[in-house]
Amino acid sequence: MSGQASYLLDRAWLDGRVQEDVVVSVADGRFTRVEVGAEHARLETTRLRGLTIPGLANAHSHAFHRALRGRTQRERGTFWTWREKMYAVASRLDPDAYFALAAATYREMVAAGITCVGEFHYLHHQPDGTAYDEPNAMALALVEAAREAGIRIALLDTCYLSSGFGAAVEGAQVRYSDGDADAWADRTHRLRAHQRPGVVIGAAVHSVRAVPREQLRTVVAAAAGVPLHVHLSEQQAENDACRAAYGVSPTELLHDAGALGPATSAVHATHLGEHDVRLLGESATRSCFCPTTERDLGDGIGPSRALRAAGSPLTLGSDSHAVIDLFEEMRAVELNERLATQQRGHWTSGELLDAATWVGQESLGFADAGRIAVGMRADLVTVDTGSPRTAGTGADENSLVFAATAQDVLEVMVDGVVVVRQGDRAEIGRELDEAIDTIWKAM
Known part of the structure; x- marks a missing residue:
């Protein structure tokens, strides 16, 4: 991935705790900038609403x-x-x-x-x-x-x-x-x-x-x-x-x-x-x-x-x-x-x-992934903190672990590329249906 993109994370799991207004910049699939605080958000950014965690x-x-x-x-x-x-x-x-x-x-x-x-x-x-x-x-x-x-x-x-x-x-x-x-x-x-x-x-x-x-x-x-x-x-x-x-x-x-x-x-x-x-x-x-x-x-x-x-x-x-x-x-x-x-x-x-x-x-051999930090692989997972499952839970790490489900994932970035958004689930279901039906019909 060439070029650079920047994101404003409403909330992010960073350095072992949830922090607000985190700006990250991504180039060539890695984080080049990670800064906390709205005052740093002066460059053009895409806002990710919810709570964002590493991949x-x-x-x-x-x-x-x-x-x-x-x-x-x-x-x-x-x-x-x-x-x-x-x-x-x-x-x-x-x-x-x-x-x-x-x-x-x-x-x-x-x-x-x-x-x-x-x-x-x-x-x-x-x-x-x-x-x-x-x-x-x-x-x-x-x-x-x-x-x-x-x-x-x-x-x-x-x-x-x-x-x-x-x-x-x-x-x-x-x-x-x-x-x-x-x-x-x-x-x-x-x-x-x-x-x-x-x-x-x-x-x-x-x-x-x-x-x-x-x-x-x-x-x-x-x-x-x-x-x-x-x-x-x-x-x-x-x-x-x-x-x-x-x-x-x-x-x-x-x-x-x-x-x-x-x-x-x-x-x-x-x-x-x-x-x-x-x-x-x-x-x-x-x-x-x-x-x-x-x-x-x-x-x-x-x-x-x-x-x-x-x-x-x-x-x-x-x-x-x-x-x-x-x-x-x-x-x-x-x-x-x-x-x-x-x-x-x-x-x-x-x-x-x-x-x-x-x-x-x-x-799994990817020691350069799993943290939102400069130099690490740019993986981001944004979770909805206002769904029927997560609403009212505090929008923190406890909310993620004890309330959220896979259905609450809004957007996923892998190595700097957004690969899934919430609307993709119906298409994924159709692909699974077709692949699995083919196997069972052959048995």
Whole structure:
């Protein structure tokens, strides 16, 4: 983006508090000026009415799960029975269908104020497990979908080699596997040639059940210098099976493989012992909570506050996209703690906003985003403070976290470009309808 534009923000979340009459100037996708006070508003500005915050980071996404929303709720079951429906969708996608669904899903995210997504990607190959002519065709469909939607992406290319602690992949899982970690690393290395501004190519271990212990270090080595994410202890059954196979917890297994550290995000981190919490905290591994998915699947309530106290920073994701609403994810972290402890007041609104903005952006490889400050990426999300949900709530950070929803987002800027306004939602809905109907009609 060339040239410069200036904006007068009625209210803005700045330096950890809400401030009034903030003037920001943007050039080449970054903030070049951030000043507080109406007396600074002498240049020509566009006024953004409401409360403006930095761009939100969705640190954990499976774009194709969006096709399951509302279609898996009518039967009883568990995470494991839900997974069979997810596999059915996974078996039907090709690069074109994946692009259409992901582009619409990412547009829904941007309309909700999300300016960066961490896509935990494991749909690598054709339905029978053979590679596409372009081995990274499915990954590149996601990268192009993000470009189309106007969102930054950390493509977390995922190693998935086993259906469970050494067992061969089966069914839809044959699409996920490269055969061994060396082959996965080779394909991912070639994918990094497609990295460009607004795109980070990271890595992921699907889970300790899906990557054998002897191959974990290969993945860790290949992920050096990029974000590394991993599903961790989402289900108690995973913990039990890991102990039966290796004699340690999943967290201990990752620690022994050298997988923990500031560049790593442990997704879900639900069923942890005290030693697990200590290992994650002492290594400064991030904990990515996805409360709307964790309650939808009946996973349980993770120890978010204990992890933070131990030294593990919190990030947030919408995972299966049962809901795409980072405001809901923020407040759910606090409300879940209240349910678990029967006490109120575990997380401040400011801490939750940090998790949803700069901490999440950092976890995806965008350390230059998530704050309204000179030199940072120019992401702005303006929220309506007079909607039926937010009216009368004080128009401050508590209003955002405990009252606002994605529907209150008025306008979204990503890297200096306004990509969504409120009137775009009907068009996004039509795109989602078309993409999802195409998938289900093929089943």
